[in-house]
Amino acid sequence: MTELSLRGAELDKTRMVRLLQDYGVYAGVVVLFLVNVVVTPNFVSAENFRTQAVQVAPVLIVALGMALAIGSEGVDLSVGSVMALSTSLISLYLGYGPWIAILVAVLGGMLVGLANGSLIAFVGVQPIVATLALMVAGRGLALVLLPQLKDIRDPGMAALGSGGVLGIPYLALIAAALAVAVAFVVRRTTFGRRLLAIGDSRPAAQLAGLPVRRVLIGAYVLSGALAALAGVLATARLTASDPTSLGTLMELSAITAVVVGGTPLSGGRVRIGGTVAGAVLIQLLTATLIKHDLPPSWTQIAQAVVIVAAVYAARERGKR
Amino acid sequence: MSQDHTTPVRTGAVLVADEVTKAFPGALALDRVSFAARAGEVHALIGENGAGKSTLIKVLTGVYAPDAGTLTYGGEPVRFGTPLDAQHAGISTIYQEVNLVPLLSVARNLFLGREPRTRLGLIDFRRMHRETDAALRELGVRVDVTRPLRSLGVGAQQMVALARAVAVDARVVIMDEPTSSLEPREVRTLFGVIRMLRERGIAVVYVSHRLDELYEVCDAVTVLRDGRVVHTGPLAGLDRLRLVSLMLGRDMGEVRSEGATKFSGDHDPGTQPVLSAEELSLRHTLHGVSVRVRPGEVVGLGGLLGSGRSETAKAIAGALAPDSGRVVVAGAPVRTGSTPAAIRAGISLLPEDRKAEGIVPGLSVRENIALAALPALSRFGLVDEARIDAVVDTFVRRLRIKASSPRQRVGELSGGNQQKVLLARWLAMQPKVLLLDEPTRGIDVGAKAEVQGLVDELAADGLGVLLISSDMEELVEGSDRVVVLKDGAVVAELTGADVTEDALLHAIAATGEAAA
Numbered sequence: 001m002t003e004l005s006l007r008g009a010e011l012d013k014t015r016m017v018r019l020l021q022d023y024g025v026y027a028g029v030v031v032l033f034l035v036n037v038v039v040t041p042n043f044v045s046a047e048n049f050r051t052q053a054v055q056v057a058p059v060l061i062v063a064l065g066m067a068l069a070i071g072s073e074g075v076d077l078s079v080g081s082v083m084a085l086s087t088s089l090i091s092l093y094l095g096y097g098p099w100i101a102i103l104v105a106v107l108g109g110m111l112v113g114l115a116n117g118s119l120i121a122f123v124g125v126q127p128i129v130a131t132l133a134l135m136v137a138g139r140g141l142a143l144v145l146l147p148q149l150k151d152i153r154d155p156g157m158a159a160l161g162s163g164g165v166l167g168i169p170y171l172a173l174i175a176a177a178l179a180v181a182v183a184f185v186v187r188r189t190t191f192g193r194r195l196l197a198i199g200d201s202r203p204a205a206q207l208a209g210l211p212v213r214r215v216l217i218g219a220y221v222l223s224g225a226l227a228a229l230a231g232v233l234a235t236a237r238l239t240a241s242d243p244t245s246l247g248t249l250m251e252l253s254a255i256t257a258v259v260v261g262g263t264p265l266s267g268g269r270v271r272i273g274g275t276v277a278g279a280v281l282i283q284l285l286t287a288t289l290i291k292h293d294l295p296p297s298w299t300q301i302a303q304a305v306v307i308v309a310a311v312y313a314a315r316e317r318g319k320r
Numbered sequence: 321m322s323q324d325h326t327t328p329v330r331t332g333a334v335l336v337a338d339e340v341t342k343a344f345p346g347a348l349a350l351d352r353v354s355f356a357a358r359a360g361e362v363h364a365l366i367g368e369n370g371a372g373k374s375t376l377i378k379v380l381t382g383v384y385a386p387d388a389g390t391l392t393y394g395g396e397p398v399r400f401g402t403p404l405d406a407q408h409a410g411i412s413t414i415y416q417e418v419n420l421v422p423l424l425s426v427a428r429n430l431f432l433g434r435e436p437r438t439r440l441g442l443i444d445f446r447r448m449h450r451e452t453d454a455a456l457r458e459l460g461v462r463v464d465v466t467r468p469l470r471s472l473g474v475g476a477q478q479m480v481a482l483a484r485a486v487a488v489d490a491r492v493v494i495m496d497e498p499t500s501s502l503e504p505r506e507v508r509t510l511f512g513v514i515r516m517l518r519e520r521g522i523a524v525v526y527v528s529h530r531l532d533e534l535y536e537v538c539d540a541v542t543v544l545r546d547g548r549v550v551h552t553g554p555l556a557g558l559d560r561l562r563l564v565s566l567m568l569g570r571d572m573g574e575v576r577s578e579g580a581t582k583f584s585g586d587h588d589p590g591t592q593p594v595l596s597a598e599e600l601s602l603r604h605t606l607h608g609v610s611v612r613v614r615p616g617e618v619v620g621l622g623g624l625l626g627s628g629r630s631e632t633a634k635a636i637a638g639a640l641a642p643d644s645g646r647v648v649v650a651g652a653p654v655r656t657g658s659t660p661a662a663i664r665a666g667i668s669l670l671p672e673d674r675k676a677e678g679i680v681p682g683l684s685v686r687e688n689i690a691l692a693a694l695p696a697l698s699r700f701g702l703v704d705e706a707r708i709d710a711v712v713d714t715f716v717r718r719l720r721i722k723a724s725s726p727r728q729r730v731g732e733l734s735g736g737n738q739q740k741v742l743l744a745r746w747l748a749m750q751p752k753v754l755l756l757d758e759p760t761r762g763i764d765v766g767a768k769a770e771v772q773g774l775v776d777e778l779a780a781d782g783l784g785v786l787l788i789s790s791d792m793e794e795l796v797e798g799s800d801r802v803v804v805l806k807d808g809a810v811v812a813e814l815t816g817a818d819v820t821e822d823a824l825l826h827a828i829a830a831t832g833e834a835a836a
Contacts, residue, residue, distance in 0.1 A: 189701050190694045197691055200682040207639055207677050208692045208745065209663035268682040 021313040025261050025277040028306075032284045040291050046167060053172035054237060056283040058083070060175045060276060061230040062250055063257035064182045065223030067275045070258050071186070072219045073199040073267025074127030078116060079227035079254055081138030082109045083247030086231025088146035090157075091241035098156035102232050109228025110221050112138055117217030131220075135251070142243035149242045152235060161236030171233050178226065183272035185222075192270075195219055200268025256282060256303065260310040281306065332358040333392075334523045335380060335411065335492045340389035342375055349375040351547040352389065357492050357523040362514060364534045364555060365527045367544035368567055368625055368790055373527055376544065377494055380525075381413050382406035394491070412485035413494045420481060422470035427452035429469050430484050455483045460509045475506035482513055486522075493517060494525040499533060500604070500626065511537050529626040530807060531560060531829070545569050561829040567624070568792055568825070592651075594784040595667070595753040597636050600645035605631045607809045608645070613753060613784035618775065620799030621788045622824050628808035629788045630672050633755040636786070637669035638662035650752055663692065666752030670742055670759055672788070674735070678742045681731030685723045686712045688730045688741050693748040715744035719774060736767020743774065753784040760794060772798060792821050804828060 036043045062079045069076040086105040093101040112134055119130035152158075164170055186192040194215045198205040206212055227247075235241055259265065260281060261274030282303060289299045333356040342350040350372050357363055357380075367373050378384045380391070382400025391398050393409060400406040403413075420429045427445075428435075430452045436444040452465040461479045469477060478498060485493050495514075499507050514537050517524055526538055534541065534555065542552040543566045551566045593612040600609045606628050613619045621629045634640040636647055641657025647667075648654065655661040662669075671677040680688055690697055690708045697707050712726050719740040723733055730741055739759060746754065756775065760768040775798065779785050789795045795802060802819050804812040804827040812827035814820075 188703055190698045190703055191701060193687060193691070193694060193703060197680045197683060197687070200680045201676070203677045204680050205691075207637070207659060207669060207671055208680075209660045210691070211660065268680070 021262055024313060025274050025281055025310075028281050029277050029284065032281065032288065036284070036288055040288065043291075050164075050167070050169055050172075052283055052287055053175075054169050055287075056279055057169075057171040057175040058230040058234045058237075059250070059253050059257060059283070060279040061178055061233070062227050063254040063261075063275050063279050064178055064272065065226035066251070066254040067258045067261075067263050067270050067272060068182070068186075068195065068219045069127065069131075069223045070255070070263055070265060071199045071267055071270035072195055072216055073202065074120060074216070074219070075131065075255065075265075076113075076116065076220060076223045076227075077128065077131040077251045078112055078134035078138050079223065079230075080247035080250035081135045081142065082112050082224055082227035083231030083234060083250060084142035084243040085109070085112065085138050085145075086228040087235045087241040087246050088142040088243045090232060090235050091146050091150050091152065094152065094154055094157070098154055098160070105232050106225050106228045109224040109226075109231070111224070112228075113221035113224025114217065116224065117220035120220065121213035121216040139243070146241055146243050149240055149244070152239045152241060157236045158239055160233070161239060171237065174229075174233065178229070179272060179276050182222075182226075186270050186272060191215060191218055196268055196270065198267075199270075253279075253282065256307055260306055262310070262313070278310075332360070334359050334394060336392040337376070337380060337386075338390045338392065340376070340379055340386045340391070342379060342384055342386050348547050350379065350386070353544070353547070353549050355380075355542055355549070355552070357525050358540075359491070359523050360518050360521045361540055362518055362524040362526055362538045364538040364541040365525055365544070366529065366534070366541065366563075366567060371544040371567075372547040373544055374496070375547075377413065377496060377525075377527070380406075380492075381411055381494065407488070410489060410491040411494065412488060412490035412492070413496070414478070414481045414485055414498055415496050420469055420477065420484070423468055425466050426456075426463060426469055426472065426480055427465040429480055430455065430465075430487060432484075434488070452483075455487055456480070459483055459486075459513050475502045478502065478506070479509070479513075482510070486513075486517065490522060492523045492525065494527075496527045497529070497626070498526075499528060499530065502604075507533070529624050531563065531624075532807075534563075535560070543567055559829075561825060564624075564829040565825050568790075568828075593648075594650050595636070595786070596648045597632070598646045598648070600632060600635050600642045600647075602631060602635060602640060602642045602808075605808050606635065606642065606645075607807075609635075609805065609808065609810055611636075611786065611803055611810075613786055615752075615782045615784050616779055617801065618779045618785040618787055618799050620795040620802035620819075621786060621805060622792075622795055622802045622814075622828065623805035624828060625790070627805040629805055630757050631808070632805065633669060633757050633786060633788060634671075636662070636753075637667050637755055639669065639671075663749065666750075667755065668746035668749060668751040668753065669755040670739070670746065670757060672757040672761070674738055674742065674762075679730045679738050682729060684727045685716070685721065685730055685733070685741055686726040689715055689744045689748060692745050696749075711748050712744075715747060719744055719747075720770065734764070734767070736763035736771065739763055739767070739771055740774075743771070747778075751783065753786065754778065755786045755788075757788045758790065759787070760789070760791065792824060796821050796824060 042048060066076055066079060085108050089105040089108045090101045093104045116131050116134050119125040120127050160170055165173065194210050197210060198212055198215055202212065231247060234246055257279035258275050261278030262271045263269060263275060285302050285306065286299050289302060335357040337353060337355045339352045339354055340350055341352055353372065353376060355376060365373055365376065375384065379386050382403045382405050385399070421432065427448045431448050436447045438444045449465050456463060456465065456479065459479050459482060461476055463472060463476055469480060498510060502510060514524055528534060538555050540553065541555045541558065543550050545567065591614065594615045595613040597609065597611045600606050609628065609632050611619065611632065621632060623629050631640060635642045635656070638657055638659040638661055645656065646653060647656055649665040649667060652665065654665040680691065686708065689712050697711065698704055716726060721740045721744065722737050730738055733741065759775065760771050763771065772794065775785060775787070787795065787798050796819055799819060802814040802824060803810055804814065804824065806828065811830065814823050814827065
């Protein structure tokens with residue numbers, strides 16, 4: 001009898017944990033949102049929503065690329081430096097007009113991704129080491145190209161940073177469109193299917209004849225391009241190029257969003273919806289604490305709690 | 321069988337396992353196994369995969385504690401809590417893969433954990449280097465002892481491991497397939513060292529699959545099968561054929577004429593080979609292996625563990641790059657060493673290690689089946705879900721794959737169903753040749769019969785099949801022809817009425833010269 005009821009409790013627990021893993025991050029966003037509606041003055045205002053959306057957009061875009069890298073059983077630490085490189089390139093090429101500058105910046109990000117991917121796929125360097133190298137090199141290159149902060153005085157860029165359609169900022173629209181695009185790539189393309197297979201079991205993918213190297217390089221090139229785009233948007237919002245500080249610690253925020261969103265670090269699974277919610281959750285958490293004038297150390301502690309909770313859930317998944 | 325031999329003689333026994341039992345969830349690895357390593361004797365420990373050799377070694381060296389039974393060491397009952405306890409007691413193990421520290425110098429490795437000290441308590445490097453040099457010279461190895469271990473060849477590294485084992489005043493030295501990565505010249509040196517150990521009164525336990533080596537260097541032998549000792553006694557006077565049949569669990573004259581497998585056994589092969597692998601060679605593993613398979617033919621690949629069966633299949637499938645040799649499919653040469661090239665040519669491999677190299681456990685049945693055929697099931701890089709559904713549906717029904725839905729994760733299925741998912745993945749590619757490496761290992765009886773039936777069906781449909789199996793019955797009944805490998809070379813080919821377990825046993829047991 002006791003044994004039976006114990007097993008029942010066990011089952012309930014696993015189901016709970018599973019539900020928590022799959023939908024916990026969404027529930028977190030909803031709860032935090034509702035709490036804010038009640039306790040935070042002026043939370044429910046178009047202006048506030050705009051601010052939150054604009055702030056979360058760059059992190060979210062970087063996290064999309066990070067989710068691909070993590071899904072391949074890797075990680076991309078170079079994303080913050082790619083943002084810096086991108087802001088330097090924007091500043092240098094703005095003379096040719098904003099479109100050319102953006103194009104060059106994104107190409108630069110893709111090149112960094114190509115270097116990351118080649119090191120990983122051909123040389124066999126571990127992702128964490130390869131992208132660490134590019135993280136250092138990318139920031140250095142950005143500072144060589146543009147040694148100090150420079151104002152961006154381009155009406156096009158300014159419009160991109162602060163304008164919008166029907167009250168919705170361009171930044172939020174672009175981030176949403178990219179999230180949909182990446183989700184589509186993961187779910188509906190051969191590239192996405194192969195990426196997940198490689199992340200789950202590389203030996204099996206290899207023996208099944210998948211183009212493992214090409215797919216890995218593709219994942220890092222995409223991650224680089226997305227990080228560069230995030231750099232473009234951040235530059236547009238700040239109306240300044242600051243290669244020294246733009247994107248610092250961005251890799252950690254992006255990894256946090258991905259992990260909190262339920263994508264396991266062991267690869268083989270990518271949750272784009274979860275990643276979006278993860279980024280939003282962290283953003284809301286930070287905003288809530290700031291609005292209530294709590295010291296920044298509280299924000300960090302709160303983030304830590306969320307990360308530990310997410311990792312705990314992932315651990316349970318591993319044992320399944 | 322051989323009841324009179326199963327109790328070990330206790331004279332001069334240094335390390336004795338008495339009625340040792342060790343169970344793992346779902347498997348009894350050792351079932352009342354008794355084993356005695358005697359001073360000044362080289363004792364061979366042999367058996368096929370899963371026989372319990374490694375478990376026994378791990379019990380002897382303190383990695384596992386036995387569930388039941390006792391260990392006696394030097395006449396005293398012992399219980400090793402950790403491998404370190406066993407090492408300190410004087411039991412040295414040399415594993416197949418050298419387990420030393422690759423980045424430290426040769427001398428540091430030799431003296432790891434027992435470095436000579438100066439009066440100041442610092443490591444006495446001069447003495448360490450001098451003694452290492454002397455110890456290695458004794459084994460016929462001349463290397464710069466200050467170089468990092470990893471800069472040495474595998475053979476030399478093995479010698480360092482051996483020197484370490486000898487230097488720690490071991491009373492028992494256990495060697496797990498020490499020759500698997502050695503050159504013939506290094507094997508000679510190793511045997512010299514083993515004889516020296518024997519003269520010093522050290523008990524040597526020698527694990528190997530190479531029969532020639534056993535007869536050259538060992539005095540006694542213990543054969544394990546399915547976790548039990550099936551024979552133990554002196555090696556001299558034990559017939560090779562008898563030894564092989566003990567290992568494989570097949571007694572001559574005891575072979576059933578009508579088998580329990582699902583194979584019908586007779587196909588009508590075409591005349592031109594659909595697959596010909598010519599003179600495949602791979603360092604240490606394959607020496608000029610040639611295999612031809614005609615359409616509609618099932619060719620068995622026989623031989624003991626480590627004879628190069630799986631390596632042959634992997635070399636054909638592009639998963640291992642052979643040093644030399646050619647693979648031709650339906651008259652067209654295939655680039656070797658490239659899995660995609662082999663797959664494009666129509667070669668499909670069902671790997672031996674289904675869980676690690678076959679299935680993608682986190683993906684669904686559906687995604688697993690569609691994995692290799694994705695390019696054909698998509699347009700402009702976009703997956704065509706409807707066509708995947710159609711293909712998956714066809715194969716789930718045809719192969720009778722039992723899953724709650726095509727969306728179920730493959731990792732949750734039974735072994736037999738996982739194997740069927742893999743078969744479906746390859747059949748969706750419409751291959752010309754199927755390489756099946758242990759297709760029925762670890763799957764239940766019912767699924768086994770189903771898989772065997774499927775293989776038969778596929779051959780009847782005109783596929784060329786290369787079948788590797790440790791199950792002799794399966795191999796003999798399933799194959800139209802059996803190519804027998806030994807130490808990475810083809811030693812015999814059985815055809816027609818010669819495809820019998822008897823003939824296979826003889827071919828495996830035959831000495832190199834006699835079997836040409």
